Amino acid sequence: MSYHSKKASRVLTLFAATALTLTSCSSTESGTGDTSAAPGADAGGEVGYSESFLTDAFQVQLVKQLTDQAKAGGVNLLPAVNADGDAAKQNADITTLLGRGVKGLIVVPVDSKAVVPAITRANSKNVPVVSVDLGAEAGKIYMVVRADNVYMGKAACEYMGKQINGAGTVLDLQGDLATSNGQDRSKGFTTCMAEQFPGVKVISKPMNWKPDECATQAQTVLSTEKIDGVFMGSESVCLAGVQQTLRTQGKLTKVGEPGHIVSVGIDGSKAALDAVREGTLDAVISQPLDLYAKYGIQYIKDAMAGKAYQPGPTDHNSTIVQAGESLQDLLPSPTVTKENVDDASLWGNG
Structure with a gap:
């Protein structure tokens, strides 16, 4: 789970970039997308990864699984940049990644308000963003991969x-x-x-x-x-x-x-x-951490290829919903007791 500091007030003035809507094509089915390339989309290139912090087992395991999924999926995911719970550092980290010329971003926000300048800066450069576990209060995120x-x-x-x-x-x-x-x-x-x-x-x-x-x-x-x-x-x-x-x-x-x-x-x-x-x-x-990693990587691949999604049920037992300018894929979360604690699909058993 994402665990985030309250440092938004000192970072909101760091950027004055204007949010531009990412160009995409429409889909004919809820929860699915087509593969037509949007103008400016690039199916290859480096993907930047900004992590909120790495002080608990959940975040450490998320980094590992995202990295593994990226390798398996042929995505050139850069090593995670650790914001160490500092919203201002995260904004600076993302600016550095954008300056490097990444073609996509995966972000685990420190703070959903404080990350907005970084998201809008990526929007202005037509760099698609996928966030995991937490979204942003404004700006356009291609897909927020999280549980309900x-x-x-x-x-x-x-x-x-x-x-x-x-x-x-x-x-x-x-x-x-x-x-x-x-x-x-x-x-x-x-x-x-x-x-x-x-x-x-x-x-x-x-x-x-x-x-x-x-x-x-x-x-x-x-x-x-x-x-x-x-x-x-x-x-x-x-x-x-x-x-x-x-x-x-x-x-x-x-x-x-x-x-x-x-x-x-x-x-x-x-x-x-x-x-x-x-x-x-x-x-x-x-939390469905394994699915966060699996679909986090899948969505950034789809974003860079220009694939579009619409709200509705998915083929993996979740629902995509509209949240402001962004879409969210709300993944299922099981209740674990002694009866099902040994289920091999649980990330804590991995």
Whole structure:
């Protein structure tokens, strides 16, 4: 999952490029495209890759799988440039890649607002952009490859609400609310609780995709409130800190044991799947990281070849939707419990 800083204010003035619409041909089927070349499109050439940061297992694995998919697909993907959580650096990194003359860009944004100048700069140079896991507030992205984050939050709520019998108090450890993923996951969780489990009190605390903040929030709330459930907007960020806090307070028990605090997270890391097997994590909503990589590479190939897509269902069990000037391919995200934790298709089992 994408975990992003709030440094937009100091980067919005870096660029004054005007966004130009990428020329493309229309498709006759929803979720599919034709192969007619758009003016200026180039099916070959280098593809730049800007990564948000590399401090958790999810992002590291995403880099590996994108690189592997690029090699398998014959895409000349440059090594990932790590923005290290700095939105200003990411904009500068993308400017450097554009100056190098890349023919396409894959971007994992640090911040969906702060990345807009870089996206519009690419638009002005007619360089197609595919983003993974997070989109941009403006500018045209050929395809945003992501999961339905509202759905993931809702799925976590539905599982937890049933486990606690629709009563009690739960902690919502939110991602960075400056990002659409942070907003959407928390919205899906809290809206579902209000509508389906009105007897549950939700305490929401931002952890901003940072392990130390997640641990601090968990420690504070778990030591001052009687908590029946913990929802982690990203277990890749929060699991270790939350479980250490529970252990220190003598509250880390296995599913089914007296006093067990139900915990559910989003991502699907190896550590999370191991915790599900051990019984210390009830469930995890697994991001389709393998599909992020597969279709991230496929879409940048299609963009450079001038292929166009329209909103609608795809041939890979997802739906393409319009979001501003951009399209988003919303990929499915399974709920993982002990019953299906050994599924070989889960990225955490790779």
